[in-house]
Amino acid sequence: MFFGFDEDQIAVKEAVGALLDKRAGLTVLQQAWSDPAGPAAWAVWPDLADMGVQGLLAPESAGGSDLGWVTMTLVLSEAGRVALPLPLAETAAIGVPLLVSAGDPAGVLGSLVAGRAVVTVASGIGEADSGERPRAPAASRADWFVLGDRLYGRDDVVLRPVASVDATRDLAEVEALGEGLVVGSPLEFGALAAAAVLVGLGRALVSTTVDYVKDRHQFGVPVGSFQAVKHQLADAAMHVEFAAPAVWAAAWEMDQRGGDVGNIGEVARSVSLAKALASDAAERAARTALQCHGAMGYTDDYHLHLWLKRVWCLSPAFGSARWHRRRVGVDMGLHG
């Protein structure tokens, strides 16, 4: 029993974190807000590939490192920390393992790992039919689209841009034209990846807010010295820190199963645990962050809203907390 990270895992996380801080900081994020498909937003993508991030779940034969899900989720939480406006989860943590598992039917794994091609994944998984069409982020730049359990090339889809609350999402409705290639459901991979990003977003929201309330004075004292602020932040930090181990544990279990879509049902309960806790924790952190920032958080002149909106997008993605609790309840025989 050892519930910690080994040196390699920590080294990868820190290297990616440093790269993101340097090449995907706040200025880049703000540029992505007005031009999500533009060169500024995407400049870090090849750097990430050079560092091997897109290939973390790919075998060495495809140019990957096969370091596995524990490393992947650590890296995704770094992407969440900086609110990276790129489809890293969709490409590296959904597209790659689906293609690996399906035997790379389109022969594109190498280009994904090399950072030359981009995968995105359409919504509509894990919720009752909302009457909306499937939508995918990074639609202007994606080369491959996962819809349901199939993969489509860019020429096999029709895209209609729609506005997300988070403009960096570059969202579009996706309609498939052809048959596509069967690659398997992205649900488990997507839910776990989103959970990891949400942990990073949640931690960043707590730490940004802690910094703000230490500095901001009202009534002659720092706002952060008021019990009402302290207690909200202590609760937010607690929920994020209790969600994080569930994400690492689900990643470890995924690695034990070899990330094979065939027997992925065995990890479903751990994935639901991770996603439910992470969605709830990140939503709480977002609400707390905004309330503790006061009006400052409510302006788009300040950067907080970029993290808030990402949480609002990812919390329901690949199944809300409620949906995942229900899935576990069904598994326990508590629902019809």
Place this chain on the structure above:
Amino acid sequence: MFFGFDEDQIAVKEAVGALLDKRAGLTVLQQAWSDPAGPAAWAVWPDLADMGVQGLLAPESAGGSDLGWVTMTLVLSEAGRVALPLPLAETAAIGVPLLVSAGDPAGVLGSLVAGRAVVTVASGIGEADSGERPRAPAASRADWFVLGDRLYGRDDVVLRPVASVDATRDLAEVEALGEGLVVGSPLEFGALAAAAVLVGLGRALVSTTVDYVKDRHQFGVPVGSFQAVKHQLADAAMHVEFAAPAVWAAAWEMDQRGGDVGNIGEVARSVSLAKALASDAAERAARTALQCHGAMGYTDDYHLHLWLKRVWCLSPAFGSARWHRRRVGVDMGLHG
């Protein structure tokens, strides 16, 4: 439009409140804890009848005043305030109006109004079957038992005492022997009456706790000067004060329908509103009261537990908050 009380209503409430303070104070309540059927606990019963309380919903022909539900709920909230350990709701607000509505088939209305006979009402209303037998409070002293929509005399039931968390409840399982008399469902009357008592309990819990935290010092200052304590109490007070008008409004609607069981379905939504809000508010007030009292609230040497336990008994009685929300949801077409 006038959402207030008239002078008569206020006068009755104040007179009953004064009587309860004088004749059913803390000492009497503590005696009822060890001997709920004893003379000390019951001494105020004839006084209440002398004041006309048991007859508030009875016509003048039966010795009542027919003052109606608004006055009745005001009086019941006073009973909640002092945690009166007697079946006033069961007798005056359920037994009497059921018998009035049913034409007094047993000919007992006069004795109820005069305080010479006592009605109790069995549980099991408004919840899924819990597998338990119906239970009624004040079982040792009750003359009449409402089970389902029927009334049974004491000789037509078998009683087996069972322990409630609230020893003043004098609880027993009730098994009916005969056919009984059909008097109609006690659900609406019971839910509204319990809601009124819960508002009184909730207000008392808030005010007792406010007094305690003003007095209790820690870290050199009154506990009540800490924001964490203030905010919990402000929230508790808010929920109780927003529940109260819903109780009065449901009572007014009940009066408009003449309290007739025949068309009582028309007030069901208002009753559910009142009971759901009152149950939730009283539970919150109980939790807050205990937390703000600290260890002091956790001893049976101190009186707080008597109010807490009454809340725990009445909050689920005649339908929990959840049950009443579901009933409204069904009415709105939101549940199958």
Place this chain on the structure above:
Amino acid sequence: MDLTWSRADEDFRAGARSWLEANVPRPALPSGDTSEGFARHLEWERHLFENRWSVVSWPEEYGGRGASLWQWLIFEEEYYRAGAPQRVTQNGIFLLAPTVFEFGTPEQQQRILPRMAAAEDLWCQGWSEPGAGSDLAGITSRAEPVDGGWALTGQKIWTTRGAFCTHLFGLFRTDPDSTRHRGLTYFLVPLDAPGVTVRGFGRLDGDEGFAEVFFDGVVVAEEAVLGGVGQGWSVAMATTGSERGLTLRSPGRFSAVVTRLVDLARRSADPGGHPDPLLADQVVRGWMEAEAYRLFTLQAVTALAGGARPGAESSLNKIWWSELDIHLHETALALRGDAAELDDAWMRGFEFSLSGPIYAGTNEIQRNIAAERLLGLPRS
């Protein structure tokens, strides 16, 4: 107790309803917090005024109908029910006007109120400063006496729709040696005066709803003072009571959202014809909390109609409606599933609801007020 409406009130309701049905713009106007939308809203406001629905509770001489508080509630209920546009004049009508009625000179009332009702003068609120948000008493903007008036210097921030308005009401420090809430004065300032600079900036939802207003020796006349030099705090508190109390958040606003939410829930049904039972429960909870708010308000208006003054229970009011508003919108987004992220009316409403616990005194401040003034707990 009598929870029925009088015949006169029912007639008033019928009149409001039929006028609104015939006049509310379709499709709905664009957001009033953009410059294009604001202009469209102004047309609507002036149309309201011309038909005497702009300020129903004001005396007829100022453009109102002398309607009772009850009728005002009825009008609001009908206004929201009809899906009529957000009132871009609300900061003047609901926040400044009650103060002018109470503290203004007859000259000020004549000069200010009719033009406000007609949406000729558009008023924004200058309360917050970079260093004084929830802590209003930390204001440092100052007014110095000059010949025939005052010179204003300083900066206001978070001024809603400041970039679109013509006038500002705000607090300035007239006694330079004063601290905290002493030595403040309430000023009425035209935004076209020399030395005023207004910079609009965006809200969370992307609308340009906020402004910073800079004052660089802006000269105003003596008549720009409302309620007496040095009396600014108590005059402002009256306005603040109004903002936190009944006026901004009439129950009809939330009842209208509940109606839309129930409709959304019915349309979000699974193949069996019903929404997720957990969300159905949240919808009913929202209905219950909106009903409780309506009833609490009826109780409060009964007291006001009987001569009571608004008290600290308005703090409870503000906590309740702001949390209710968030709850309703969160429930709607949950019903939307992962389509919640679309930038539509529900998401916009959700974003706006999140400002509720912040503006007009944060809910933390409101809980302090309720604890100290209603419950009598000691100050920290």
Place this chain on the structure above:
Amino acid sequence: MDLTWSRADEDFRAGARSWLEANVPRPALPSGDTSEGFARHLEWERHLFENRWSVVSWPEEYGGRGASLWQWLIFEEEYYRAGAPQRVTQNGIFLLAPTVFEFGTPEQQQRILPRMAAAEDLWCQGWSEPGAGSDLAGITSRAEPVDGGWALTGQKIWTTRGAFCTHLFGLFRTDPDSTRHRGLTYFLVPLDAPGVTVRGFGRLDGDEGFAEVFFDGVVVAEEAVLGGVGQGWSVAMATTGSERGLTLRSPGRFSAVVTRLVDLARRSADPGGHPDPLLADQVVRGWMEAEAYRLFTLQAVTALAGGARPGAESSLNKIWWSELDIHLHETALALRGDAAELDDAWMRGFEFSLSGPIYAGTNEIQRNIAAERLLGLPRS
């Protein structure tokens, strides 16, 4: 990362499980917080000791097995899984013993620990005083030097099972001029010493679980001091860290409740075979929060096994498990419908769970600690 147990750990688990299955008393013992129940519990504690399951993580010389932290966790998991009796010796074993291991002299360790493990000496905690609950530094009980030792005077309260114990550990003020947390000393006191008076009184649930302990010039020897005169605060904080941290609330405790709760939910099904979906959701939420607690604990034990010291995250731990415990029992009562009021094991468990956010430092204090020491927010 490796979330599998070693072969040795699996063997340890199998050994514990089979012994517990064969030895746990059936039917369950009466509450250990009544005098009759306490005696029955002592028999059990001695039986545990004789089989070396009383203090598995202690060195063998004191009656333990020298088990690792991991094995201690495994034992606890099996202990709760088996429905074994509440440990009435827990205040000694889990709160005092770690302090004796860290601060005790070899003589104290030899004298105290084996008799504690064997349930010969029964230790209760004397922290709180009528004027010092959450604010431990407000202690006024004092110790005055006398020939060869100290004379203790004062009053302790909320001493769990004080009426049944033989010894007390507690803080007394040795420097009469000191204030707050300076000048306190940690004493070990036999309750049969002349001048000690113990008055038991009831808890919320009716059990006589509390005591007041009065000291009227009680003379103790120099060896009654643990960890140095005047060092009481830092010594006590070590114990408090222990109380708030891992020891009292092993994850197995909550996992066992979850198992019973899932079972209750299945039995509370409607005619269609399923419980109310809202309550099913609450059951799953409880399972998730218990799982999160288990994983958080595994992470923390990994750090401890790697040489880390317990830190302020133990405050988060305490908030989490105490709120989880209430949530689990509230859900159970909701499943019971209006039968919840029956004075049964679920109601008893609910009542006990409500003490969680109060004892061992209220959750308000824990949130302050987490905010200040983990997040670095300024003190008030």
